[in-house]
């Protein structure tokens with residue numbers, strides 16, 4: 001079998017799933033499509049029902065006197081989204097915006113990499129198609145947010161309550177441990193913990209080098225741990241399900257699907273008063289907001305919409321004849337975790353290829369958070385490790401389809417599958433490089449132009465090379481020696497033979513075998529574009545609440561932080577409209593414990 005056969009099988013499954021999705025088997029779970037009239041008015045309009053937008057809209061609608069409209073370009077998540085084991089099939093389907101970044105060295109940006117920038121175009125956004133890792137980052141990471149915002153309201157102690165409020169941890173082991181105080185049990189977002197025996201066994205090998213922690217969300221931020229997942233009762237915890245489906249009975253929460261917002265409308269005082277939309281691909285409809293417009297369209301589409309509406313860098317907007325309302329560095333500071341990957345083959349017959357359990361991640365996973373500098377309390381890199389049984393096509397699939405790597409690299413992974421392998425995705429947690437999102441034209445139908453800036457700062461490639469080498473110290477552990485572990489040579493062009501010891505090899509490796517972690521962020525950053533209350537500077541009644549607001553990346557996957565940010569955004573908005581509900585309503589949570597289908 002070669003990589004093209006693996007890809008053909010992927011596409012075949014996607015085609016079959018597309019047929020299934022025509023049956024709309026999940027439609028009964030989600031709120032109905034709102035019927036809106038031209039010029040209809042709401043209290044709040046939320047643009048985008050993604051990880052953040054669905055939470056903001058739902059929380060605002062807790063107040064019965066607020067009439068809330070959330071507008072989403074996509075529709076209901078299909079079965080393959082709600083079923084955790086099927087996430088690999090969601091990229092490049094009708095549920096993906098199919099955005100890509102600019103070519104390396106293109107006329108518009110020198111440092112970039114041609115990545116598929118998979119992004120959800122579906123209720124729940126990224127939370128409907130991401131890889132389900134539940135991670136928060138280290139407390140120290142949030143100091144950068146507080147510094148950028150000039151407000152300790154964005155530091156860890158002030159954000160932790162929002163993580164707790166949104167979470168419902170389903171791990172008896174952790175809940176009986178001292179880590180329990182860092183977890184919520186009554187929130188909407190169910191979290192389960194990896195429990196497969198292979199993961200526990202492999203953790204022990206890493207335990208020869210690192211601390212093994214029951215939980216990384218406690219007092220310590222360095223070490224190896226079993227992975228937590230955004231999965232509960234066998235269902236992906238997409239905000240489409242946890243927030244919109246759960247509240248579909250609220251008459252003051254309206255969900256407008258298959259509708260693209262093309263412009264934010266302002267009055268003569270530069271207050272946002274509504275949006276222009278295209279409903280169902282052809283009907284142009286204007287919708288009005290009495291109180292505010294909240295943009296939660298994600299870190300690629302939020303800056304695009306702001307710039308189309310006259311909020312952005314003056315020179316850029318003027319070059320497209322867009323009238324400037326507020327001259328701000330929108331689209332600057334694009335930030336993403338850059339990753340490289342390694343594979344180690346082992347003589348390990350105890351790892352069995354069992355039938356896939358649809359209710360969980362297809363492969364057992366555990367994760368390490370490691371500092372390269374002694375004395376540092378927060379990690380420089382994250383290593384997500386998947387234990388892959390013999391003959392599994394998963395790594396080659398992941399390589400060729402999800403990450404769009406060179407076929408020859410993926411072929412090496414496929415050949416390595418004659419043995420058990422450990423596939424590790426190594427992420428640089430605090431990149432110094434920044435990219436930029438800008439407009440291709442003033443036409444809202446054009447995708448945004450994304451320069452990733454990957455390795456624009458030379459320290460980044462060097463740090464990632466060190467991280468990969470550091471990670472592979474595991475080859476020298478007693479357990480990995482016992483299993484005859486050896487590095488799989490990915491046969492990277494121009495890098496020479498894989499050598500776990502030479503820095504020279506790893507500098508080349510990280511440039512040839514690299515990808516995005518899909519953690520686009522920072523393009524409407526707190527401090528620069530937004531004030532500490534998430535208000536867009538220089539205009540009125542307009543906020544941004546999504547990954548664009550993050551001034552710096554936290555040291556981990558960002559879905560849970562986006563949700564915490566959205567929770568805080570909803571509270572800020574309620575406060576600013578003098579309508580804070582005194583207590584969080586825990587009674588509403590019980591209803592989604594019932595099985596789904």
Ligand SMILES: Cc1cc2nc3c(=O)[nH]c(=O)nc-3n(C[C@H](O)[C@H](O)[C@H](O)COP(=O)(O)OP(=O)(O)OC[C@H]3O[C@@H](n4cnc5c(N)ncnc54)[C@H](O)[C@@H]3O)c2cc1C
Pocket residue numbers: 047048049050051052053071072073074117118119120121122123124125126127129130131132133134135259260261262296297298299301302305517518519520545546547548557558559560562
């Ligand atoms: C493939 C992939 C894997 C990932 N894996 C993980 C993981 O394992 N763990 C983790 O923590 N994080 C992961 N992430 C990251 C995380 O899911 C995202 O950072 C997060 O979902 C971003 O949330 P958001 O609210 O900022 O944007 P989104 O969730 O992208 O929401 C934006 C929404 O706005 C809609 N929209 C955009 N423009 C318009 C418009 N003009 N009009 C109407 N609607 C519009 C979009 O369709 C979308 O639904 C992953 C992301 C991807 C893409």
Ligand SMILES: *[C@@H]1O[C@H](CO)[C@@H](O)[C@H](O)[C@H]1NC(C)=O
Pocket residue numbers: 092093094095096097098121
């Ligand atoms: C993305 O690309 C796939 C495959 O080419 C296509 O089927 C799908 O409709 C595209 N998505 C959108 C939103 O256009």
Ligand SMILES: *[C@@H]1O[C@H](CO)[C@@H](O)[C@H](O)[C@H]1NC(C)=O
Pocket residue numbers: 319320321
């Ligand atoms: C901007 O307007 C000027 C004057 O009308 C025109 O010459 C130019 O082509 C326009 N530029 C763009 C990008 O549309």
Ligand SMILES: *[C@@H]1O[C@H](CO)[C@@H](O)[C@H](O)[C@H]1NC(C)=O
Pocket residue numbers: 347348482483484
């Ligand atoms: C490791 O390799 C040696 C030599 O080929 C072999 O005898 C041994 O059985 C291998 N170990 C395992 C765990 O398979």
